[in-house]
Every structure is written in structure tokens, then in C-alpha cells.
């Protein structure tokens with residue numbers, strides 16, 4: 001397993017003064033370590049270990065408004081830095097000069113999708129990518145502009161997964177978002193439709209902030225779903241073929257709402273980078289004719305034109321094979337990736 005750090009920007013409106021205050025408390029604990037460490041050098045000619053420091057600071061966490069493990073983490077970081085820089089004394093952390101820093105252990109925080117709860121306070125962050133592993137430790141930290149971020153250190157498997165020898169074609173659609181050539185479907189509710197009423201109400205009431213918040217919510221939910229679905233696919237197949245479906249043409253049609261909700265391009269982008277990470281081969285192929293071609297005999301006997309949107313299953317007039325439309329299309333996409341269409 002290797003450790004990876006994920007950083008997220010905390011939403012300004014949820015930070016308040018809490019993080020700043022807690023940052024000051026951490027400075028206080030740090031400076032205390034600095035003080036007693038120098039005393040130890042004077043009296044005993046050696047530094048204090050993280051364990052010593054922890055004993056000396058035990059019980060003060062509550063008074064400082066911090067989780068006890070945060071104080072422990074400050075002690076550990078202090079002892080580690082002394083050792084690393086071979087110093088008896090480190091810089092004092094001051095309100096003016098030091099950027100806020102609040103370390104924590106995994107057990108000290110609770111992470112739910114885009115919210116982190118620490119010491120009884122909830123902070124929301126912009127979920128730029130989902131967190132799929134347990135948080136081992138991390139920190140809140142501030143940048144020079146005063147914005148707060150949260151860092152989560154997670155464990156991720158280092159080894160590229162074992163080969164499965166499986167290949168798959170993927171048909172991206174509207175009714176079912178992703179249909180695989182082996183018949184597995186990945187689907188979710190239409191998020192734009194789900195939040196349509198709320199959005200209309202907020203827009204009518206001219207609540208700009210609310211409108212923005214709903215849009216962000218939809219975006220996050222879609223992203224989260226994309227992460228989960230694409231991760232499941234790259235974990236299962238060694239070779240993936242996906243159609244070159246494009247939303248730009250369809251956005252002008254009456255299906256526009258469904259098309260923009262589907263978010264195919266994000267889905268494909270995620271699939272591509274996850275595939276690279278796991279050593280999975282991914283191809284994007286020209287999907288023209290994939291819905292009308294019989295994947296068994298190659299005859300273009302399927303439902304043509306607008307009708308193909310309504311017809312969910314059909315029988316090939318040439319070879320008699322019965323097809324589920326999307327599964328057949330996915331099978332073709334896989335075949336096209338090998339021999340073209």
C-alpha cells in the first residue's frame with residue numbers, strides 16, 4: 001500500500017472563525033513543545049521524544065478546543081521536524097507569520113462525501129474527486145490568501161491488479177447510461193430532472209446562492225457516480241472499447257436535458273485516466289451503425305432512424321438472433337474496436 005494525499009478546498013462560508021481559532025491553539029501547543037524541548041536540552045542534554053511531549057501535553061486538548069489526537073499529532077510533527085533538521089529549537093508559530101495548520105488522525109475526523117466533521121464542527125469542501133479509501137491522517141491548512149484546505153492521507157494499493165483477461169464494449173446512452181456488452185448496466189436517476197423543481201423555485205425567488213448550490217450538488221452527485229461506475233469497470237476488464245458518442249449534436253434536440261445530464265465526456269475522461277492507472281487498454285471507436293448492425297451476423301437489420309430510440313429489443317431478419325438494443329450496440333462497439341465498422 002502507498003500513501004496518497006488528497007487536497008480539497010473548504011467552502012469559505014463553512015470555515016467561520018473556528019478553523020482560525022483552532023489554528024491558534026495548534027500554534028500554542030507547538031510553541032509549548034518548543035519551550036519544554038529547550039528546557040530538556042538545558043537540563044538533560046537531550047531532546048524530548050514525541051512520546052514525552054505527548055505525556056506533557058495530555059489533558060490540555062479540551063481546553064484548547066482540539067481533538068486530543070491533534071495535540072498528539074502536533075507533538076509528533078514537532079519531534080520529527082527537530083530530528084529532520086537536526087535542530088534544538090524550531091521557529092515559533094505566530095498568529096501573524098504562520099499559516100493556519102491543524103493536523104489530525106483518521107479517527108479524529110468523520111468524512112461523509114463532501115463534509116468533514118472535526119471536534120463537533122462540520123466543514124464542507126468542494127469534492128473535486130471522491131474519497132474511496134479510509135482516511136489515515138491529514139490536516140486542515142491555510143494558504144497565503146487565507147483560504148482553508150483539508151488534506152486527507154489515504155492508503156491506496158500499489159500493485160497493478162491482476163489481469164482478468166476480460167474484454168468489454170460500452171454503449172453510452174440516455175435511457176441506460178452505460179450498457180456493457182456482457183449485459184451489465186450502470187444507471188442512475190436523471191439528476192437534472194430530480195432537482196428541476198427546486199431549481200425553478202430558487203430561480204423564481206431570485207435566490208442566486210441557492211441556485212449555485214443546487215448546481216454544485218448536481219455536479220458533485222454526477223461526478224461521484226461517474227467515479228464509482230468507471231472504477232468498477234476498469235477493475236473488471238483488461239480491455240475496454242467505448243463509442244465516440246458526442247453530446248454536442250444531440251444537445252440541440254429535444255433530448256437536450258437528458259444529454260447534458262448524462263455527462264458522457266466526463267465519464268469517458270475518467271474511464272481513460274483510471275484505465276491508464278491500472279494498465280487497462282482503452283479505445284474509443286466510431287460507433288456509427290452500432291445500433292443497427294446485428295452483432296451475430298453483421299447484417300444491418302436493426303431498427304433505423306428515430307424508431308430505434310423506442311425499440312428496446314429486436315430480432316435480426318437475416319439470422320434470427322434476438323437482441324437487446326443497447327447490449328447489441330455494446331457488442332458491436334467491442335467488435336469495431338478490433339476490426340472497424
Ligand SMILES: [Zn+2]
Pocket residue numbers: 294295296297298299301316317318319320321
Ligand atoms: Zn443477424
